[in-house]
Amino acid sequence: MSERYIPCKRPANEAQKVCGFAALAMASLDPGGHSLGCFNPRRVAGSAHTWSVHACGRALDWRPSSRARGREVARWIAWFGHADIQLIIFDGEQWGGRFGRGWRPYTGADKHVDHIHIEFATDVPTVDIATGARVA
Numbered sequence: 001m002s003e004r005y006i007p008c009k010r011p012a013n014e015a016q017k018v019c020g021f022a023a024l025a026m027a028s029l030d031p032g033g034h035s036l037g038c039f040n041p042r043r044v045a046g047s048a049h050t051w052s053v054h055a056c057g058r059a060l061d062w063r064p065s066s067r068a069r070g071r072e073v074a075r076w077i078a079w080f081g082h083a084d085i086q087l088i089i090f091d092g093e094q095w096g097g098r099f100g101r102g103w104r105p106y107t108g109a110d111k112h113v114d115h116i117h118i119e120f121a122t123d124v125p126t127v128d129i130a131t132g133a134r135v136a
Helices: 017-029 067-080
Strands: 034-037 059-063 085-090 093-096 103-105 116-120
Touching: 017 034, 017 059, 017 067, 017 116, 067 085, 067 093, 067 116
Parallel strands: none
Antiparallel strands: 034 059, 059 116, 085 093, 085 116, 093 103
């Protein structure tokens, strides 16, 4: 995990390589789930000035096959993918973000009970979030 949170300063034109790679990894971890997408040039809900990390193409939303599987997968990727991941939100909890590593209650308006929100600190993957193996 990046030691500091890297916000989206300016929108990109497309999803970054890390998102496509992560979507494939998530499909291997949760074959019954599906991607809700990466790139979405929008502001953070409720903010007129702050860009969503989706706008930079560095965030993936994943609808898990079940809530229980979503919890398992969220914890799995926090463990194995932490080198590239700066934030995970699912089911009213968050890992990482501005508060550092570890799981804690999520206080935002959308508790993400129906999808896992994953933010990446980099545009290009350095680890496979499903296995922790280095990516060449």
